[in-house]
Amino acid sequence: MKKVRRSSHSCDRRQHKDKQENNALRVITFIFADWLMLLYICDMITFPNAKINLGLNITEKRADGxxxxxxxxxxxxxxxxxxxxxxxxxxxxxxxxxxxxxIAGKAEDNLAVKAY
Incomplete structure (x- = not known):
């Protein structure tokens, strides 16, 4: 089960630099018989930047939706x-x-959840 927590509080990057450096994605690979299984052990904190869209143009819809x-x-x-x-x-x-x-909508449809 994955837990995704999002906070809308603004933060100072300098305060969290040490946390970012100490929190990395660790991947352990196990090979069992003919199967390759990836076990992701994730403890990750990241601080996505905010932006103001000045212009946005949707050019085309791709095959993946x-x-x-x-x-x-x-x-x-x-x-x-x-x-x-x-x-x-x-x-x-x-x-x-x-x-x-x-945030309106189902959590399953959130792009952050889909990306993870």
Whole structure:
């Protein structure tokens, strides 16, 4: 079960530099018979940057359902805190926890969950 936690609090990058350096994705590869299994042990905290979209043009829809786009944006000195950890139960794929403003839609459709 994967747990994704998103916080909408802005943070100072310098305060979290040590945390970022100490939190890395570790991949352990096991080979059993003819099967290759990847076990991901994830303890990751990252701080995605905020931006203001000045222009956004969707150019075409791709075969995978996503869209190609052209964008012009201005980065702003704010960021979110995004933490991904592995939970101890396998009853479901993930648990979505968020603080701050609500995001509409199902957690399964969130691009952060799909990317992970």
């Amino acid at each position: 996503y869209h190609n786009l052209e964008t012009v944006f201005y980065p702003v000195p704010m960021e979110d805190a995004l933490e991904i950890t592995v939970a101890g139960s396998s009853e479901c794929k993930f648990i979505w926890h968020q603080s701050g403003r609500a």
